[in-house]
Amino acid sequence: MTRILIVDDKEENLYYLQVLLTGYGYVVESAHQGAEGLAKARQTPPDIIISDLLMPIMDGYTLLRQWKSDERLRNIPFVVYTATYTAPEDEELAMSLGADAFLIKPLEPEEFIARIRLVEADIAKARPQTLRQVQGNEDATLQQYSKVLVRKLEQKSLQLEAANRALQEINTRLETLVGQANIAILVHHDFKPVMANGELARMLGYGSVDEVLGLQDCRVLFADEERERISTFNKNRLSGAGSPGFYAVKGKKADGTVIEMENRVFPIQWGEHLSVCAMLTDVTDQRKMEEQLRQAQRLEAVGQMTGGIAHDFNNLLTVILGNSEILAEGVSANQDLHNLAEMIRKAAERGAEMTCRLLAFSRRQALDPKAVDINGLVSGVDGLLRRAVGGQVELEIRLGKDAGAVLIDAVQLENALLNLSVNARDALPDGGKLTIETKNLQLDQAYVADQPDVTPGMYTLISVSDTGTGMDEKTRLHAFEPFFTTKDFGKGSGLGLSMVYGFVKQSKGFVRICSELGHGTTVELYLPRLGRDAATDNVPRHVKSTPVGSEKILVVEDDELVRTQVMVLLASLGYDVTGATNGAEALETLKSIGDFDLLFTDVVMPGGINGPQLADRAHKLYPGLAVLFTSGYTDTAIVQDGSPNSNVHMLNKPYRRQELAAKIRTVLGR
Ligand SMILES: Nc1ncnc2c1ncn2[C@@H]1O[C@H](COP(=O)(O)OP(=O)(O)OP(=O)(O)O)[C@@H](O)[C@H]1O
Ligand SMILES: [Mg+2]
Structure with missing residues (x-):
């Protein structure tokens, strides 16, 4: 070999x-x-x-x-x-x-x-x-x-020189590419930055690449809560123990703003050291849009479901209602049976009210859209809203010039504004400011590009902002869902924003919530604007045959939704309405404001003072005050027992608008 x-x-x-x-x-x-x-x-x-x-x-x-x-x-x-x-x-x-x-x-x-x-x-x-x-x-x-x-x-040396020149050229080319790339690149050794590109500095709000390179520890480029995770990843990556090569992470800009990023990471030999290269992209906007899309889809799905259920329930309730009425009449000779039948009817009516709200959310309520001048409508409910939010909350209304007209159901829009104002009031337990603003604006293609449920065009924006508690992320994401509430049992039904959402969507607009915990909330209603010279049919829209009035009425009702509804109803009839949630609050209001013409109160109320007791005390203060009781579940006997005053009347829940209007005229004796 x-x-x-x-x-x-x-x-x-x-x-x-x-x-x-x-x-x-x-x-x-x-x-x-x-x-x-x-x-x-x-x-x-x-x-x-x-x-x-x-x-x-x-x-x-x-x-x-x-x-x-x-x-x-x-x-x-x-x-x-x-x-x-x-x-x-x-x-x-x-x-x-x-x-x-x-x-x-x-x-x-x-x-x-x-x-x-x-x-x-x-x-x-x-x-x-x-x-x-x-x-x-x-x-x-x-x-x-x-x-x-x-x-x-x-x-050989000539060849080396040529090779050197070629290398230098490659280097310059690479530097240009990295410098111009729209992905942020950072190389660090043990978190000391050794290389960064212009996009990184720009994305994280630093004045220059040198500023980034001057950092002692590049973990400051990440949100505080990420530091521990990043440190562990880094240690594991370099020791070969393995750690994710691609993950979502929160970045922290030079001014402290937190952004959402995606991070692609890999080890790289840098000079003598094994270092780490991170390629980062800002996905904040993308995330926001995905979340919006998810939310819209979720609401759409819930809407479909509730809409279907509400619709079916309405049919069932119609049967129950109709039959219970016939039944009540049939057993009128037997007072006990008659009362039972009446109870069925009232419960069914209440169920029907509830399904109405769900129908509003699922965009299936019957609307009566008319061309409405938005500024006129907002000014019209000023008094009502002021009373709804109470004296602790300062209400400012800023009407944008030329806010325009919108094709909308005015009663529902007033209702929506009242709901939003009540939410604001609840978020301002120690008082604060509520601002309602109108303006017109044009949403162009660029604006709607990342808004999954918006079409470009002319809009009238009504924003309702408060300086209250604000919402956390979870609340904000779920606020529109029916029955989602953070309020105590019995205080909120979680249907307020759902109704607003459904109503605005059904009116071809859209709603946005901007809220920051501890800083307040703004709910924006974007309504598609009508052409410049649309003839408007504004508030009040009193039905001709419905008796109206302008007296001062104090509404006492513990059920938020019912109270809201009644107040809107009364306001639409022209009355000057103030609300109170219980007997004690009503007495306070009576003492402080005084000159009411009518006390309209629920019979059964929590808080130690029921309707008749309230009427009693009110009469001691104002003997001539007219009282109208309302009740869903109690026997009218209580009223007679509780108050001997001839000026006392009863209206059974649920009542129709027409019934309420007529009853009030009767009670007020005109
Ligand atoms: N202006 C606001 N500030 C802070 N949180 C709010 C505001 N508006 C709504 N929320 C939150 O959103 C939740 C849902 O509001 P929504 O109006 O749908 O129901 P609710 O007010 O709880 O009950 P309801 O309106 O049916 O009486 C509230 O429970 C509250 O947590
Ligand atoms: Mg509410």
Whole structure:
């Protein structure tokens, strides 16, 4: 088996020849430069040596000279295999120094092997191995040797220069690309930034890349609550324990604003250190839009469901209502049975009211849209809203010039404003400010691009803002859902915003809630605006046949929704309405405001004072005050027992608008 020693400073050349020669059955040894090759050969002489020329420490010519002057080695064939800037003189010099073959890279494998076989055949022929006469004298050889070497080195340095230039150009190109990329890039070693691009500085609100590079710890670029997670990821990533290569993370801008980001992370060798590269994108807007879309879809689904249920329930309730009325009449001779039948009827009526609200949410209520001048409508409910929110809350109404007209059901819109104002009042337990603002605005394609449920066009915006408690994220996301409430049992039904949402959507508009915990809430109603000269049919929209009035009425009702409804109803009839949630509050109001014409109160109320008791105390203060009781569930007997005053009347819940209007005129005696 022929043993071959290969000497080459390039690892890949060594590897290639090793594989090739081993494949042809040779036994291969290798060395990285002349001195190493010589030492190995002296220890175990090979059968053939194949050497490169230009190598560090000891080049191929020197190795060849030493080889040929070594007693033990000079008869072993020396093959020169070189490529670097080979000129005819190189070969001449090598041959004159005693080389047995001079091969120029690259050679086809077969050709290379064939040439090696030739050299081998020479050995087999046992050709007398005499030291070939070096041509010329020693000096001349040396001279030629240094010339060849210098030329090779010069060419090498030229090549290095060219390679350097090419590298520099690549570097500049990469720097430009990274600098212009619209993805933020950060490389850090143990959180000390070592590289950042312009997009990173811009995205996180830093004045320049240098400002970012000046940070001692780049964890300040992430929200406080993320630091621990990021530190653990980093440790695991570098120790090879593994950590996610892509994840969502909150970023913190220079001014403290928190943004949503996506982070692609991977380890990267940076100089001497294994560092980490993070590629970050700001996905705040995208997230917001996805959330909006999800919310809209959720509400759509809930709407579909509640709408279906409410519709079916309405049908059932109609049957129950109709039959209970017939039943009540049929058993009128038996007072007990008659009362039971009446109770069924009233419960069914109440159920019907509830389904009405659900129908409003699911956009299936019967609306009566008319062209309405928004500023006129808002000014019209000013008094009502002021009384609804109470004296602790300052109400400011800012009417935008030219807010315009909208095709809308005015009663429902008033109802919506009242609901929103009551919500604001509840969010302002210690008082504060409520602002209702109107303005017109044009939403263009760019604005609606990231709003899944909005079409571009002219809108009238009514915004209702308070300086109250605000909502947390969860509340804000669920506020429109029916029955979602954060209020105590019995205080809120969670249908207020659902009705507003459904009504506005049904009117081809949309609603937005902007709220920050501790800072307040703004609910914006965007209503599609009518053309400039739409004839408006504004409030009040009194039905001709319905008796109206302008007296002052105090409504006492613990059920928020019922109270809201009654107040809207009375206001639409022209009355000056104030609300109170229980007896104690009503007495306070009576004492502070005084000159009411009518007390309209529920019979059964929590808080220690029921309707009749309230009427009693009110009469002590104002003997002439007219009282109208209302009740859903109690026997009218209580009223008679509780109050002997002839000026006392009863209206059963639920009542129709017409019934209420007529009853009030009767009670007021006009
Ligand atoms: N202006 C606001 N400020 C703070 N939170 C609000 C505001 N408006 C609504 N919310 C929150 O949204 C929830 C839902 O409001 P919504 O009006 O639908 O129901 P509710 O007020 O709880 O009950 P209801 O209106 O049926 O009496 C409230 O319980 C409250 O947590
Ligand atoms: Mg509410």
